[in-house]
Structure formats: structure tokens, C-alpha cells
Amino acid sequence: xxxxxxVTKRFGGLTxxxxxxxxxxxxxxxxxxxxxxxxxxxxxxxxSGYYRPDEGRILYEGRDVTGLPPHAxxxxxxxxxFQIVKPFGNLSVxxxxxxGALTRLRHVREARREAxxxxxxxxxxPHAEARAxxxxxxxxxxxxxxxxxxxxxRLLLLDxxxxxxxxxxxxxxxxxxxxxxxxxxxxxxIEHIMAAMMRLAQRIAVLHHGEKIAxxxxxxxxxxRRVIDxxxxxxxxxxxx
Amino acid sequence: MPPAxxxxxxxxxxxxxxxVVPLVSRDNYFLDSVVLILLWGALSAAWNVAGGYAxxxxxxxxxxxxIGAYAAALAGTRFNASPWLGMLVGVAISLAAGLVIxxxxxxxxxxxxxxATIAFSQVLLIAASRWRGFTSGSEGIPVPFRPGFWTLxxxxxxxxxxALAVCLLYYAVGVYLERSRVGYQLAGVREDEDAxxxxxxxTRRLKVGAIALSAALTSxxxxxxxxxxxxxxxxxxxxxxxSVRFALNTxxxxxxxxxxxxxxxxxxxSLETYLRAAFAGATSGYTGIYLIIYGVVLxxxxxxxxxxxxxxxxxxxxxxxxA
Numbered sequence: 001x002x003x004x005x006x007v008t009k010r011f012g013g014l015t016x017x018x019x020x021x022x023x024x025x026x027x028x029x030x031x032x033x034x035x036x037x038x039x040x041x042x043x044x045x046x047x048s049g050y051y052r053p054d055e056g057r058i059l060y061e062g063r064d065v066t067g068l069p070p071h072a073x074x075x076x077x078x079x080x081x082f083q084i085v086k087p088f089g090n091l092s093v094x095x096x097x098x099x100g101a102l103t104r105l106r107h108v109r110e111a112r113r114e115a116x117x118x119x120x121x122x123x124x125x126p127h128a129e130a131r132a133x134x135x136x137x138x139x140x141x142x143x144x145x146x147x148x149x150x151x152x153x154r155l156l157l158l159d160x161x162x163x164x165x166x167x168x169x170x171x172x173x174x175x176x177x178x179x180x181x182x183x184x185x186x187x188x189x190i191e192h193i194m195a196a197m198m199r200l201a202q203r204i205a206v207l208h209h210g211e212k213i214a215x216x217x218x219x220x221x222x223x224x225r226r227v228i229d230x231x232x233x234x235x236x237x238x239x240x241x
Numbered sequence: 242m243p244p245a246x247x248x249x250x251x252x253x254x255x256x257x258x259x260x261v262v263p264l265v266s267r268d269n270y271f272l273d274s275v276v277l278i279l280l281w282g283a284l285s286a287a288w289n290v291a292g293g294y295a296x297x298x299x300x301x302x303x304x305x306x307x308i309g310a311y312a313a314a315l316a317g318t319r320f321n322a323s324p325w326l327g328m329l330v331g332v333a334i335s336l337a338a339g340l341v342i343x344x345x346x347x348x349x350x351x352x353x354x355x356x357a358t359i360a361f362s363q364v365l366l367i368a369a370s371r372w373r374g375f376t377s378g379s380e381g382i383p384v385p386f387r388p389g390f391w392t393l394x395x396x397x398x399x400x401x402x403x404a405l406a407v408c409l410l411y412y413a414v415g416v417y418l419e420r421s422r423v424g425y426q427l428a429g430v431r432e433d434e435d436a437x438x439x440x441x442x443x444t445r446r447l448k449v450g451a452i453a454l455s456a457a458l459t460s461x462x463x464x465x466x467x468x469x470x471x472x473x474x475x476x477x478x479x480x481x482x483x484s485v486r487f488a489l490n491t492x493x494x495x496x497x498x499x500x501x502x503x504x505x506x507x508x509x510x511s512l513e514t515y516l517r518a519a520f521a522g523a524t525s526g527y528t529g530i531y532l533i534i535y536g537v538v539l540x541x542x543x544x545x546x547x548x549x550x551x552x553x554x555x556x557x558x559x560x561x562x563x564a
Binding site: 048049050069070071072074075079080081082086087088089090091095098099100102103104106107108111147148150151 | 420421422425426428429432433435436437438439440441442443444
């Protein structure tokens with residue numbers, strides 16, 4: 001469904017992402033891990049259209065989407081959330097989600113109904129009237145997901161939606177992601193919380209200094225020498241074992 | 242009260258009051274004040290489309306006002322054409338200029354955008370004041386009064402209803418931008434452009450569209466104003482003062498609300514008219530004091546009612562509902 005072919009992004013002398021190739025199939029739940037500055041978010045920016053790759057191609061459902069603007073990519077059914085959440089702060093939760101729904105729906109009334117449905121799924125119903133700005137971070141992360149879902153994506157990129165959450169919130173969002181995946185949504189997830197990633201992802205790709213150093217099932221990844229050296233560390237492997 | 246009526250109760254009161262003015266008074270000075278309140282209100286509502294709904298704060302909207310004013314004045318004096326035709330030409334030019342400004346808004350953000358719009362209006366000011374052969378330069382153009390609808394030579398009462406019709410139209414535009422699909426998408430663009438893009442909104446096109454529409458609406462009123470006042474002076478119609486006035490009325494009334502710009506205009510225009518009259522004449526020694534009072538009012542509004550007069554109204558309504 002999504003295919004990256006040798007994608008590279010440079011900022012001046014720094015190569016943030018170097019010749020990364022990746023494939024996501026329908027129904028996949030792919031995790032991307034790596035230390036800070038490994039190029040994970042830059043990769044998301046390229047897939048979703050915010051950055052144009054310097055080299056390589058991005059194919060979505062067989063179509064070359066390299067260099068398309070984000071809104072066009074979203075309309076094709078691929079959207080993302082932001083690591084640093086970007087709610088429409090002065091609007092209510094309902095209006096936030098409704099604006100997402102309006103991408104597929106012509107009429108405000110239909111979009112409002114669709115927003116209610118998505119808000120319900122994401123467990124935001126008690127907060128539908130609240131201003132987005134006033135929500136605690138856990139709910140703002142959920143709102144970020146809800147708004148993206150309202151555009152009816154088939155592939156959703158989640159950029160650290162679990163960071164900064166307490167254990168209860170974390171369990172809630174993992175449950176939500178599981179449910180969305182079970183309903184047929186394909187996902188790519190950037191996350192630092194390894195325990196969550198091990199349980200969620202079917203496959204994991206590891207980025208380090210902008211390069212993909214490994215890809216495989218969570219079990220394979222934890223055994224990979226380069227991944228242990230670059231990211232996980234010996235303690236993690238011992239703890240897991 | 243049915244909800245639709247309740248939603249527009251404020252507008253009904255404001256525009257209804259304006260409509261009955263000629264039935265109550267035929268005093269030309271009073272009628273003149275009302276026409277100006279309405280015209281400034283409509284102009285602020287036009288500014289609100291870009292500055293309020295789309296969040297693209299321009300301090301150069303006098304550009305479009307001046308284009309509209311000059312287009313009609315020149316149509317009449319140079320080509321002996323109807324000011325209505327001049328209005329159309331003005332709107333066309335302003336649309337084009339709006340597209341240029343809109344393009345700038347995709348390159349420049351916030352204060353940089355505002356500065357660029359100021360610069361744009363000043364370029365037009367220089368062009369209009371130097372191109373003597375065509376625009377009569379800094380002498381300005383007196384617009385001859387030729388009675389009739391087609392030549393826009395109207396009496397005060399007719400002008401009042403003309404201005405009122407424009408206000409209703411612009412209010413309707415505002416209501417549309419509050420409740421429609423495009424309006425919600427524009428709100429998304431205003432709140433966070435990156436997020437709006439991710440949700441499938443063509444943010445650039447939407448912003449440019451809003452700015453161009455705002456420019457066209459401003460231009461129309463520029464024409465009407467010039468025909469009403471009867472004189473076009475480059476240093477007035479392209480002035481930063483004027484651009485600031487459009488923004489100020491809207492901010493004081495309530496940015497991004499349909500009625501706000503009109504409320505702002507009622508407060509500011511009548512305050513100004515009153516203060517000017519009250520402290521007029523070199524002998525009073527307070528000739529410029531209206532500017533100080535004007536400034537104080539602005540400070541008070543920004544300090545105590547940052548959401549403008551409509552914000553105060555909403556707060557009061559909330560309090561009543563609870564009581």
C-alpha cells in the first residue's frame with residue numbers, strides 16, 4: 001500500500017534520512033523506533049508531504065505521491081498526527097473533529113454527526129464541548145488521533161501519541177490503536193515506549209543516524225546486534241529475557 | 242424565540258435601528274453620521290474576512306479601498322462612465338491585487354505579512370500621488386455630483402439605504418463564514434495551518450481566496466465611499482490610518498464574528514464624530530484630544546474585553562442564562 005524507495009532528505013550538510021526503503025502492506029501495523037534525532041519524524045514529514053525528499057520516491061497505492069502537498073495526500077487516504085500536538089486551540093473538541101470530517105463530507109450537519117461517532121470511538125464524548133486548548137495532554141493526544149480519523153484514512157501515521165501519558169492513559173490509547181487496527185486501518189507508529197511497541201507492532205523498523213539499520217518482528221529486532229548497540233542497550237535485552 | 246431569530250437578534254436590532262432612522266429624523270448631519278457608521282462597518286466586515294476568519298491580519302486594506310475609490314472617480318471624470326462600471330473595474334483590479342497579497346501570505350507570516358501589506362498600500366499611494374497626468378496627483382479628484390441612481394448621485398436617505406443593503410450583504414457573508422463548510426475549514430487554517438493541511442484542507446488556496454474576497458468587498462465600499470463623500474485624495478484613501486481603522490473596528494467589535502465589525506464601527510465612528518464635534522475649533526485648545534480618548538478606549542477594550550464587544554455580549558448572555 002505504501003512503498004518508500006531510497007528516500008533521502010538533507011538539511012544543508014546534515015543528512016537527516018539516508019536512502020530509506022520501506023514497505024507497508026494493507027492491514028500492517030509497522031513500528032518505527034530509533035534514538036532521538038534518528039530521522040523518524042523527518043521520515044513522517046516526507047511521507048505525509050510536508051518535506052519533499054531530495055532523492056527517492058514515495059508510492060501510495062501504486063501512485064507516485066512524492067512532492068504532493070499534505071492536503072492532497074490526506075485526500076488519498078493517508079494522514080498523520082503530530083508529535084507536538086496541534087489542536088485548533090480556540091475551537092471545541094467537536095469542531096476540531098468536524099473539520100477533519102468535512103474533508104470527506106460536503107455538509108456541516110453530516111460532518112457533525114460523523115464527528116460525534118469518531119469522538120465516541122476515541123472516548124472523548126464527555127469533552128466534546130470543551131475548548132481544545134484547555135484539555136490535558138492525554139486528551140489532546142486523543143483529539144489528535146480523533147481528528148485524523150475523521151478524514152477516513154486507510155493508512156494513519158501516529159507520531160509519538162503515547163509520549164507523556166500516565167499508565168491509565170497509555171493503556172487506553174493502546175486499546176484504541178488495537179481496535180482501529182482490528183477494524184482494518186493500517187498504521188505506522190513512531191514510539192519510544194518499547195514495551196508498548198513490542199506488544200503492538202507486527203513489524204518494527206529501526207532508524208539510526210537517518211539510516212534503516214534493521215527491520216523485522218519485535219522478537220527479531222530485540223536480538224539484532226546493531227539495534228542493541230544503537231538503541232536498546234544490553235539492559236533492555238536482559239530485562240526482556 | 243426561534244433559534245434562528247435569537248442568533249440574529251443583535252443584527253436585527255442594529256440594522257433595524259438603522260432602517261428606521263430616516264422615519265425619525267431628516268437631519269442631514271445625523272443621517273450623514275449613520276451612513277458613515279454603516280460604510281465603516283461594512284468595510285470592517287470586509288477586512289474581517291481576511292483578518293478575522295482567515296487570520297491574515299492586513300494593515301494595508303486601504304489599498305483596495307483606494308483602488309475602488311479611484312476606479313470609480315476616474316471612470317466618471319476621465320471616461321464619462323458610470324461609477325457602477327468603475328466599481329466593477331475596481332473590484333477586478335482589487336481581486337488581482339488580493340491574489341498578490343494572498344500569495345505574500347503564503348510566504349510571510351504574522352507581523353511580516355502585516356508589514357508587507359502596509360508597504361503595498363504605500364506603493365499605491367506613491368503611484369497615485371505621482372502619476373499626475375492620470376490621477377491628478379496629490380490634488381485629488383473631486384467627484385462631480387450628477388443626480389440619479391446610475392451616476393450614484395443620491396440624497397442622504399437613499400445613501401443610507403444603499404449602505405444598509407451593503408451591510409446586510411456583508412453580514413450575510415460573515416454568517417456564511419461562521420457556519421459553512423468553508424468557514425470551518427478557514428477556522429482550521431486560522432488556528433493551525435499545518436494541522437489543517439494534514440486534515441486535507443488546501444490551506445494556501447483557501448487563504449488566497451479569503452484575501453481576494455476581502456479585497457473585492459473592500460473595493461466595492463471604496464467606490465461607494467468616494468461617490469458619497471465626493472472627493473478622492475490619495476493621501477487619505479491609501480493611508481495607514483484607514484487600514485488601521487478597518488482592523489480596529491473589527492478587533493473592538495469582535496474579530497471573526499459576523500456582527501462584531503458593525504458594533505465596533507458604531508462605537509468608534511460615533512465616538513469619533515462626537516468627540517470631533519465637541520472639541521472642534523482651534524479656540525477650544527483640545528483639537529486633538531479625540532485621538533487620546535480613542536487610544537484609551539482601545540486600551541480598555543484590549544485589556545478588559547479581548548474578544549471584543551460580541552465577547553462581552555456572549556458573557557452577559559451566559560450570566561443571564563445561569564441566573
